[in-house]
Every structure is written in structure tokens, then in C-alpha cells.
Amino acid sequence: MHDLTSPKAESLGRPRPTLGALDLIAMVVGIVIGAGIFRTPALVAGLAGNETLLIATWVAGGVLSIIGALCYAELAAAFPHMGGDYHFLGRAYGQRIAFLYGWARLTVIQTGSLALLAYVCGDYLQTLVPLGPVGSSLWAAAAVLVISAINWMGIREGAAAQRWLTLAEVGGLMLLIVAGFMAEPATATSAPGGSGGGALGLMLVFVLLTYGGWSEAAYLSAEVRGDRRRIAWLMVGGLIAVTVLYVLANLAFLNALGLAGMAASDAVAAEVAGAAFGPAGAGIIAAAVAIAALTSANATAITGARTSCAIGRQYRQLSWLGRWNVQRDTPGNALIAQAAIALLLVVGGAFARDGFSLVVEYTAPVFWLFLLLTGVALFLLRRRMPDAERPFRVPLYPVTPAIFCATTAYLLWSSLAYTGWGALAGCAVLAAGAILLLFLKPHDEESLP
Numbered sequence: 001m002h003d004l005t006s007p008k009a010e011s012l013g014r015p016r017p018t019l020g021a022l023d024l025i026a027m028v029v030g031i032v033i034g035a036g037i038f039r040t041p042a043l044v045a046g047l048a049g050n051e052t053l054l055i056a057t058w059v060a061g062g063v064l065s066i067i068g069a070l071c072y073a074e075l076a077a078a079f080p081h082m083g084g085d086y087h088f089l090g091r092a093y094g095q096r097i098a099f100l101y102g103w104a105r106l107t108v109i110q111t112g113s114l115a116l117l118a119y120v121c122g123d124y125l126q127t128l129v130p131l132g133p134v135g136s137s138l139w140a141a142a143a144v145l146v147i148s149a150i151n152w153m154g155i156r157e158g159a160a161a162q163r164w165l166t167l168a169e170v171g172g173l174m175l176l177i178v179a180g181f182m183a184e185p186a187t188a189t190s191a192p193g194g195s196g197g198g199a200l201g202l203m204l205v206f207v208l209l210t211y212g213g214w215s216e217a218a219y220l221s222a223e224v225r226g227d228r229r230r231i232a233w234l235m236v237g238g239l240i241a242v243t244v245l246y247v248l249a250n251l252a253f254l255n256a257l258g259l260a261g262m263a264a265s266d267a268v269a270a271e272v273a274g275a276a277f278g279p280a281g282a283g284i285i286a287a288a289v290a291i292a293a294l295t296s297a298n299a300t301a302i303t304g305a306r307t308s309c310a311i312g313r314q315y316r317q318l319s320w321l322g323r324w325n326v327q328r329d330t331p332g333n334a335l336i337a338q339a340a341i342a343l344l345l346v347v348g349g350a351f352a353r354d355g356f357s358l359v360v361e362y363t364a365p366v367f368w369l370f371l372l373l374t375g376v377a378l379f380l381l382r383r384r385m386p387d388a389e390r391p392f393r394v395p396l397y398p399v400t401p402a403i404f405c406a407t408t409a410y411l412l413w414s415s416l417a418y419t420g421w422g423a424l425a426g427c428a429v430l431a432a433g434a435i436l437l438l439f440l441k442p443h444d445e446e447s448l449p
Helices: 007-012 020-030 040-047 051-078 085-093 095-128 135-153 156-182 197-210 214-223 228-263 268-278 282-312 334-345 351-353 356-384 399-419 424-435
Strands: none
Touching: 020 156, 020 214, 020 228, 020 282, 040 051, 040 197, 040 228, 040 268, 051 197, 051 214, 051 228, 051 356, 051 399, 085 095, 085 214, 085 282, 085 356, 095 135, 095 282, 095 334, 095 356, 095 424, 135 156, 135 282, 135 334, 156 228, 156 268, 156 282, 197 399, 214 228, 214 282, 228 268, 268 282, 282 334, 356 399, 356 424
16 A cells, blocks of 8 residues: 655655544534434334333444444554555555545445435425526536535634534534424324334444444544544544434434324324424424535535545555645545545436435445455554554454454345345446456555554
């Protein structure tokens, strides 16, 4: 893997520690609390047999996410790099596996997520300010352009936008929680779902999907000021805050609608807001979802571009991607490339919206596969590099990373079992990356930082 301190890396520019604790917490909280919390509780309630199991599953999701964050924190503190997983995988398995992961993020995972989040934002902004038949597409394209432009201006501008968006996002969710507790308590009834093993497993899949995104903080490990051990506690602190908010949100929904009411609703948050605020509730929830999607999209743009930049620093033909603007402390070229691909996906807006579930299907197996490989990489690097400086070590090793690996392996299996043919598209993308790799030449420097 390419050394950030090598002469070639210096010519491309490199990141500096410019981010504070608040910036990293805003990244974790902002990217995790997306539009999912406004929709997923209904799906989980439909599978839960009782209120206790519902709340316990949301708590379990938070605990499992914190376990994963502790594993990532050890890797990020020991090997800080803007490539995040790309860098960890390269150290553990070699640059070919790392490139396939970076390729998947550039072509599908991050750009696809950015486009879909932009569309979620656009759909809800269209209800507030209609722009005609293609209004959602226009709003989505505007979201991609604005977010990319802000982050192209510099990490300070991007981080500031993330802080304010996260504040607005959390404020909107807290307003919804208050509305749920203010409502007349619903009559206690059972949901039609069951609490069998299959139902419990599917509940966990939905819950962990709603907690997804916390691992993106690893991509900022080389840009965080101060002791690298702080990365762990900032990630864990952010996830604890998210878990508390998610549990309170579900308790509020239960109070307002009851378990059966949650399960029967297609728009839990909208019903609760409508009951509390009347006709204005629809506008409030639309604004809240749009802000949540925009917050996650901004964080996605920040971290996704850093992977692309890391790839560019590894291969000669992609050096343009690897240039880091030292004046603005941002991977400007990678942001441009990422925005261009996301805009292409937005142009095919009809497919992006109608094929939302298909996009999840072919991205999920690829995502969980590489997350599992990153968990295993923790074991490999502990064995191969026992003397490497590790400012933070995951507690209760090897039990903690073993739980993380077991969880991601189960989710990989679940995503394959539920996707069927959709998973083949993700395999096709990886295959295309493998073919491209045959024609790419790495830089001469092969040393590791």
C-alpha cells in the first residue's frame, strides 16, 4: 500500500489533523440517523410479538454496533489513513482485495447511497416546494451538487455543514419523540408478527440497517486532532447517543400508536406528527426526513471521496483521483468524480426510485462481505504485526471482535438469502473491477506507513 509519507504521496498532498471531537461525533450521529428511523420501526413492530422484544431488539442493535465500533477504533487508531477499510484490507489481504473494495465503494456503495439519499431528500422537498413532474429529480440533483460543492470548498466547510445538519436532524427527531409521548396512550394490543427465530433474525437485519454508517468515521482517522485513543470513545459516545434516541423514538411510537398500530402503519412518524400537530404535522415530518437524508448524504460524500482518493494514490493511471488539496484539506478531484457518478444515477431517476429495493439487494451482500473481512483483518493484523503501536486495543479480545465477525457473517448470509438474483449484480461489479485491475499499475513505492 502507498505510504502517506513517501515522496510520491507528498507530491499528491496529504491530509492534516484538522477535525475536533465534535466533528467526529457529528459524523457518527449524522450518518447513522438517516431516513430509516422514520420508516423501519413499523417493519420491526410487525415482526415483534410484544413490546419488550421490540425495545430489546433496538437496544441489541445499539450494543452490536458499539462492539463493531470498538473493533474499527483499534484499526483506526493503529493505522490512521483516509482510506479507512481500504487501508485495513490492504494491510491484511494485499492491494488486490483492497482495490476491489474501493472499486465497489466508488461505483456502487457510496455513489449509490449518495444518489438514493438525495432522492429521498428530493421526494420530501418536492412535497414542500413542488417543481413540476420531474421535481424530485431536480431536487435530488441539486442536493448532490450542493453537498459536493460545499465539501469541495474544504473540510472545514463540510464539517460545519455536518454539525449544523446533525443538530437540525437530532432536533427534528426529538420533536417527534416529544410528540409521541404527548399523545393519548394507545390501547395495548399485540402485533400480528411472531417472535420466532426467523422473525427475530429479520428484525435484527432491519434494526442494524437503521444503525448502519458508524464505520464511516474510520475514514477521518488521519484528520482527527489529539490522542488517537479518542477515536474509540467518540465513536462509542456517538452510538450511545443514537441508541438512546432510537429507543426513545420507539417508546414514543408505542405510546402513541401501540404495537399493532405501529405494525399497521406505512408512515409511523407521519401519524404521530399528525396526531400532535394536526395538518402541519405532514410538513414537519417531510422537513425532518429531508434534513435526515441530507445529513447522511453529506457524511457519505465526505467519507466516500476519501476512499477514491486512496485508490488514486495507489495506481498510476488513477493519480488524478489521488490528489489532495492541501489548501482546502479535501480530496477535490475525488469529490468531482463521485458527484459525476452520483448525478448519472440521479439522471436515471425513475430506475433509482422504482429500483430502490434492488439497489439495496445488490449492494448489501458486497457491503457485509467487506465488513466481515475487515473484522477478520483485526485478528490477522494482531498476529502479523504484534509489535505495532496500538494506542487503543479492543476490550475483551478476542471475544469482542469474534462477536462482530459472527454478526456480520450472519448478516451476509441473510442478505444473500433474501436477495437471490439481485446479489448477482454486485458480483458483476466486483468482476468488472477485477478485470480493470489487470490493466492498472501500482506506483513504485510499496512501503507501508
